[in-house]
Amino acid sequence: MLFNKIIFVLIICFIINGCTEPYILKTNTYDEALVVEATITNELKKQVITLTKTSRFEDKETKAESGANVFITDDTGKQYDFVEEEGKYVSTEEFQAVPEREYRLSINTLDGRTFESSIEKLTNMNPMQSVTATVEPKDSLRGVAIRVNSFDPNNQSKYYRYEYEETYKIVSPKWVDTKAILDNNGALAFVPNRTDIKICYSSKKNTEILLENTNILNEDRVNYIVRFISDQNYIITTRYSILVRQYVESLAAYNYYKTLKKIADSGTLLSPIQPGILLGNINAVNNTNNKVIGYFDVTSVSTERIYFNYKDLFPNEPAPPYYVDCKQFCYAVDACPTLCQCTHDSNPGVLYDLERDVISYVILDKGKDWWVNKPCGDCTTFASNIKPPFWMD
Secondary structure, three states, X not given: OHHHHHHHHHHHHHHHHHOOOOOOOOOOOOOOEEEEEEEEEOXXXXXXXXXXXXXXXXXXXXXXXXXXXXXXXXXXXXXXXXXXXXOEEEEOOOEOOXXXXXXXXXXXXXXXXXXEEOOEEOOOOOOOOEEEEEEEEEOOXXXXXXXXXXXXXXXXXXXXXXXXXXXXXXXXXOOOOEEEEEOXXXXXXXXXXXXXXXXXXXXXXXXXXXXXEOOOOOOEEEEXXXXXXXXOOHHHOOEEEEEEEXXXXXXXXXXXXXXXHHHHHOOOOOOOOXXXXXXXXXXXXXXXXXXXXXEEEEEEEEEEEEEEEHHHHOOOOOOOOOOOOOOOEXXXXXXXXXXXXXXXXXXXXXXXXXXXXXXXXXXXXXXXXXXXXXXXXXHHHOOEOOOOOOOOO
16 A cells, blocks of 8 residues: 555655665564555545555565445434445445545554544535647657646635556557467477457556645646656557546645655655654544544546547657567577578577566467567457446547
């Protein structure tokens, strides 16, 4: 989880950068704390809360806080219960935060600890006006800038946080309709190739904290680059989509995320950047020795998805380099004085690499077998061939 890694692990790991010899760093002292990720929005849906524990440096996995009793109450006495599902806590019913209502988060852990948030209200609702994709330079690079445009004529929003999920279409550049395999005798054979390994899709969410504020501007207007993609990045080769989420934050929530971002960006404990204390709005009840880190965020959100094709933004320009090098190659044998002068049906290198499943057959051209790295002919080696339900070609 982002909070967990930032708070306890990320800073510590950089302290060994100045060492001349490897050193296995272990945690000498450890105070377990509950880590809370809770964002409730004005979307009518089943809301989700994540509870984890801080990790020791040597821990390889984040531990979930299981068996907790989690609920939200509002100022009318309505209680929204959450149940544990696959490591997260999901509300038992769909609900949405509404203006002027007051909300409080309560957590009772299995071992008897109790935590409670401050009372929070839904922030000002100010939907994004547009998300655009334009070709422009940034830091001496040329690429596609994904910009969010927003405007609050009442000048009441001011503080913004962004998330995105990008999805892109991948077409295997060296797919052919014939596939090389090893038969039952271990000899080279050719069969019809699968058609469902030619087109794939991949999705990724942002991992950095994206913040913007208009507090020092004359008007509450946002023109923010939420994502910049180099024109040499293969993810935009064919068709690309991005779903952007804009959260309008309170000043307290904005300052919390700003401090969290500084911790993530500080790089080292010896850095001159001192991010300060990470203060959230969740506290232990009765026993202050029970530690908790996190923020109960009640925020308005708006979303927008856009698509674009590479050829539309970069007409008549060559596509970016693929995920891997797709230069065709062939195998030499002892009987061939020059590479690729012979067919290599029984070449040990071919048979060995086919058995390891690292090469893909391309074509027999002028008596020569040509090959590429497997991802060039089979995109399922690094992506999914399942088309997302929202995808539009």
